[in-house]
Amino acid sequence: MQPLFIYNTVTRKKEEFKPINPPFVGFYVCGPTLYSDVHIGNCRTFTSFDIMYRYLLHLGYKVRYVRNITDVGHLEDEVAGEGEDRIGKQARIKQLEPMEIVQRYSFGFREVMSLLNTLPPSIEPTASGHIPEQIEMIENIIKNGFAYVEDGNVYFNVEKFAEANNYGILSGRSIEDQLNNTRDLDGQQEKKGRLDFALWKKAKPEHIMRWKSPWSIGFPGWHIECSAMSQKYLGNTFDIHGGGMDLIPTHHTNEIAQSVGCCGQAPVNYWVHTNMLTLNGQKMSRSLGNVFLPVELFTGKKLSSNSPSATPSQAILEDKHPLFDKAFSPMAVRFFMMQTHYRSTLDFSNEALTASEKGFERIIDAFKTLQNLTSSNSSSEDIKALQQKCYDAMNDDFNTPVLIANLFDAVRIINSCNDKKLNLTQNDIEVLKTIYNDFVFNIMGLKLEEANNKANNVLDNVVNVLLNMRNQAKTDKNFTLSDEIRNKLIEAGIQIKDSKEGSTWKLN
């Protein structure tokens, strides 16, 4: 098996990946809080982890990929432990059951992720479906002396925990630093320490979602769900835990504290974090309001304010979106995301996206050319070496930009062979097909977008009739007619490519 190196946030180094129980791999990713539609920045994160999941599968690992859905417990003001539950608030505003809110947005979330061709996780557990597990974990944390009860609320005692443990192991910040350099905050009256966080909250009367617990009728804190669910499905210590970088200092830091506080062992061997998607250099986030939605990017249009949802198949759209020059297909967007490494910020712009789209088309066009390549007895290229370079790129912390650079080498070789400017053996051609199948389709998760339906077959036939007429005109040196056919087809959105073997076409 290829040695794979993964950047570990804990050590801040790339480390060789060694699973606890090969070939099994436990992989947990913090999923979305479904109180509104996911935006394209959320999608970037889940797409990045999809590449990792796909590559691990390709390498032969048996991966259990768990990605949670947060449907309860995420307060508007986490640090104070105050404010409404985010989902409960939307439920109240929209006069729906909280589960209706979650159902609506999880439907949209899944549809968008499916359009982006991400594989579904093995398990998608919800926080509300794991209340007993969370209560049991809280009981253990209390038993171990790391949490205290205050008027029906349970808080994690961070300073107590930090006496014997490195609380800031992920963020690299010392406990003193965190205690002393925090902004002034309100609503801290119940907590003993300013870094303490809620494990269980007593429900106020207006709170819709509530469960019985030993401490009060209430609901779990935000961080405990991931600790409880990852432990349930992956064990006390598992291989990889991922999430957005913005989760490092609070959510993941507290997750570690809870798990260690409960079980006395580090929950995760490799912590992996993806960088943010930015818009004009600024992080895209729901709280900043600078978000746009996948459906808007895929259509180039603005979501109508009276659209019941942003689920692509149901969205009501208005005029052209002010941010986009045009629509960008999900696969072009996916390719665009992969041209930047997952640990770098990805800045959105029409120019960058258009450039990616063209590059992606070139890769797909070369794949079609590859199917009809003529082989030679000798070869002028080292295709096996190219294949290994593709693996080297992925083994180096999932370096998709370098992988793509290597694939463009393959594109050049394919096109040159097609132009009879270099030679490939039949075996080379088979290896190139394997490279495409493995890296482009299976690992990067790209796919051909034209639907192979009846209408397309008819179109294919119709265009071929016209191309034959044009070729006859060319043979007859009737260039007025041949050019007219070409120009009319271009106007109709069809681009013709002539070659020695004949003419092909594609949609523009």
Next chain:
RNA sequence: GGUCCUGUGGCCGAGCGGCUAGGCUGAGCUCUGCAAAAGCUCCUACAGCGGUUCGAAUCCGCUCGGGACCUCCA
């Protein structure tokens, strides 16, 4: 204010001490009836100033930009 990350050619974006990715754009050439497509060639950059080194985009220091986190966020 504190902690950390970052600054690469017209644009995007790799790079982790030597062999100067890749894409997009632009120019020229080949092919072509003319185009398009494709191929080839060219435009060879590392914010600034110092330092370490035989050698630095890459390490160190300072200066100036940009960003993230320290409150919820993927």
